Amino acid sequence: MKDLRSHARNRNWVAAVVVVAALFALPFILNRLGKIGEYWIWVSTEIIISALFASSLNLILGFGGMVSFGHAAFFGVGAYTVALLMKKGGIPLIPALMAAPMMAAIMAAVIGWFCVRLIGLYFAILTLAFGQLLYMIVFQWYNFTGGDDGIHGIPKPALLTPVNYYLFCLVIFLVCFLLMWMIVNSSFGLTIRTIRENMDRAKFIGINVKRFQWFNFIIAGAFAGLAGGLFTELNRFAQTDFLHWSKSAEPILASLVGGMYSLVGPALGTAVLMFLNIFLQQIHQDLIEIWAMILGFILLLVVLFAPDGLVGLYGRIRERIDSFGAI
Amino acid sequence: MEGYVNGSIPLGPFKRGSMDRDQPILQVKDLSKAFNGNMVIHKVHFSITERELSAIIGPNGAGKTTLFNLITGYHLPDRGKILFRGKEIVGMQPYDIVRLGIARAFQRTNIFPRLTVLDNIVSTIITSQRRNLDFFRPVSGRRGVHEKALEILESVGLADLAHQQSGMLAHGNQKRLDIAVALALEPKLLLLDEPTAGMSPEERWRIVKLIQRLWDQLKITMVFIEHDMDIVFGISQKIRVLCYGSLIAEGSPEEISKNERVIEAYLGEEIS
Numbered sequence: 125m126k127d128l129r130s131h132a133r134n135r136n137w138v139a140a141v142v143v144v145a146a147l148f149a150l151p152f153i154l155n156r157l158g159k160i161g162e163y164w165i166w167v168s169t170e171i172i173i174s175a176l177f178a179s180s181l182n183l184i185l186g187f188g189g190m191v192s193f194g195h196a197a198f199f200g201v202g203a204y205t206v207a208l209l210m211k212k213g214g215i216p217l218i219p220a221l222m223a224a225p226m227m228a229a230i231m232a233a234v235i236g237w238f239c240v241r242l243i244g245l246y247f248a249i250l251t252l253a254f255g256q257l258l259y260m261i262v263f264q265w266y267n268f269t270g271g272d273d274g275i276h277g278i279p280k281p282a283l284l285t286p287v288n289y290y291l292f293c294l295v296i297f298l299v300c301f302l303l304m305w306m307i308v309n310s311s312f313g314l315t316i317r318t319i320r321e322n323m324d325r326a327k328f329i330g331i332n333v334k335r336f337q338w339f340n341f342i343i344a345g346a347f348a349g350l351a352g353g354l355f356t357e358l359n360r361f362a363q364t365d366f367l368h369w370s371k372s373a374e375p376i377l378a379s380l381v382g383g384m385y386s387l388v389g390p391a392l393g394t395a396v397l398m399f400l401n402i403f404l405q406q407i408h409q410d411l412i413e414i415w416a417m418i419l420g421f422i423l424l425l426v427v428l429f430a431p432d433g434l435v436g437l438y439g440r441i442r443e444r445i446d447s448f449g450a451i
Numbered sequence: 452m453e454g455y456v457n458g459s460i461p462l463g464p465f466k467r468g469s470m471d472r473d474q475p476i477l478q479v480k481d482l483s484k485a486f487n488g489n490m491v492i493h494k495v496h497f498s499i500t501e502r503e504l505s506a507i508i509g510p511n512g513a514g515k516t517t518l519f520n521l522i523t524g525y526h527l528p529d530r531g532k533i534l535f536r537g538k539e540i541v542g543m544q545p546y547d548i549v550r551l552g553i554a555r556a557f558q559r560t561n562i563f564p565r566l567t568v569l570d571n572i573v574s575t576i577i578t579s580q581r582r583n584l585d586f587f588r589p590v591s592g593r594r595g596v597h598e599k600a601l602e603i604l605e606s607v608g609l610a611d612l613a614h615q616q617s618g619m620l621a622h623g624n625q626k627r628l629d630i631a632v633a634l635a636l637e638p639k640l641l642l643l644d645e646p647t648a649g650m651s652p653e654e655r656w657r658i659v660k661l662i663q664r665l666w667d668q669l670k671i672t673m674v675f676i677e678h679d680m681d682i683v684f685g686i687s688q689k690i691r692v693l694c695y696g697s698l699i700a701e702g703s704p705e706e707i708s709k710n711e712r713v714i715e716a717y718l719g720e721e722i723s
Contacts, residue, residue, distance in 0.1 A: 307587070309590060
């Protein structure tokens with residue numbers, strides 16, 4: 125039993141090293157493919173940033189067991205923080221990117237303080253309401269946020285070639301991923317999972333449930349803010365869409381497809397969905413018209429046949445193979 | 452056992468003064484609670500002595516579980532006081548009451564199903580030691596906590612199943628885990644709500660033996676709700692009888708078995 129577990133752990137480490145190495149090599153390979161390669165470097169960067177966003181949500185969703193429909197608010201706050209600081213404040217990229225998670229965390233602290241007082245559907249609706257409220261504020265406050273024009277022409281540091289920015293985002297993603305891995309496996313992480321499993325009993329073992337949910341909400345918001353900041357620099361603009369509730373749905377769907385009870389699940393789900401979306405777009409322009417249908421079909425398959433997502437599916441297949449090998 | 456005969460129980464940090472044999476650990480004073488106008492607990496008044504092993508009995512709907520819910524802060528009473536070692540606890544949050552030293556195990560098993568058996572206990576220990584605001588150190592690296600958790604699992608006979616997902620355990624073992632979770636809090640007062648519910652007769656007695664042994668070893672106060680009269684009269688030092696929200700009798704097993712009101716209201720009904 126113990127042997128099997130450590131065996132599986134070794135295998136996971138090998139897989140992780142291979143994947144990370146491949147991710148570092150990817151832009152150099154794509155760079156040789158000319159125009160189309162450059163496009164795919166851009167797409168890959170967007171996937172990495174979205175994967176960070178999805179992973180951040182999953183701290184609330186998969187590990188905290190709460191559905192938030194307002195997570196884009198923090199993505200948007202991070203995006204606008206970077207946009208405003210760089211465009212209007214003339215502040216360089218790195219300090220602006222450091223401010224993004226802080227601003228998002230402050231916003232998450234305010235919004236979360238109210239939201240964690242509710243549970244289940246009521247929590248979800250309140251996060252949605254706060255998210256849309258923030259969206260409307262950004263939309264209406266023309267002088268400050270540029271309203272629905274957004275903020276364009278965000279400066280690009282000279283060093284940031286597409287390949288460099290890809291690598292920059294990849295390193296930040298990996299650092300954040302490691303941090304989240306540590307958080308999930310820490311005492312705090314176990315407490316969060318304990319609350320997810322049985323909120324009532326958690327109170328009876330002495331956990332101040334609301335307080336821990338609040339902290340978790342803030343941490344998740346901070347990571348989302350960083351993702352938003354990175355995304356702004358990639359696009360060189362920030363716009364109201366970043367805060368819209370449909371943006372909040374993306375990491376939820378990605379977590380469902382990838383598997384929300386694991387740390388890699390949401391990142392994997394993001395990569396699969398976004399790749400599929402753009403790949404179909406490349407095959408035929410019309411396919412994007414029916415993307416919603418395709419997405420619906422994928423979700424149907426996941427819910428029916430792989431409720432724990434791709435990661436759960438992988439685990440089950442692995443188990444089959446292992447037990448087969450044992451015989 | 453010798454320790455507590457002369458009144459000094461080697462139980463660690465809390466004040467010796469409050470540890471006298473006859474000192475009440477819990478005082479319930481004129482407690483009332485109504486739900487939608489229905490009196491569920493009506494002017495209930497009693498006190499529990501340190502080191503007591505006592506039972507609360509009563510027909511279904513007598514308010515036994517509600518009484519536990521009131522003591523542990525899950526419900527707020529309409530009227531009355533609850534004192535734990537002289538300290539008023541009405542109005543406190545459940546998690547603060549737990550920290551004073553009142554733990555409970557539940558009638559319907561109430562564990563953390565998708566955590567391993569071990570993690571159920573580890574999580575409880577780090578909470579009671581207030582170590583759960585540690586964000587980066589892996590919890591699996593806490594040797595002391597793990598050893599302690601395994602010890603507790605050992606004491607309820609679950610050590611072999613430590614790495615199983617707790618939701619997959621058989622019913623009886625889930626009940627044991629539920630008790631182990633409560634024990635991990637190192638309570639001074641342990642409330643057990645029907646610890647043998649839904650078990651086979653042999654299993655029941657195994658749990659009862661376990662409870663008795665734990666009570667003996669840990670030198671804590673235990674109160675349990677139970678329907679099986681053989682168990683109740685077999686192990687409790689004191690029995691309290693609830694009927695339609697009122698405490699109708701209180702006393703030793705012999706006294707209760709002779710009490711006319713109890714026979715009329717409860718035991719008689721059972722026999723007929």
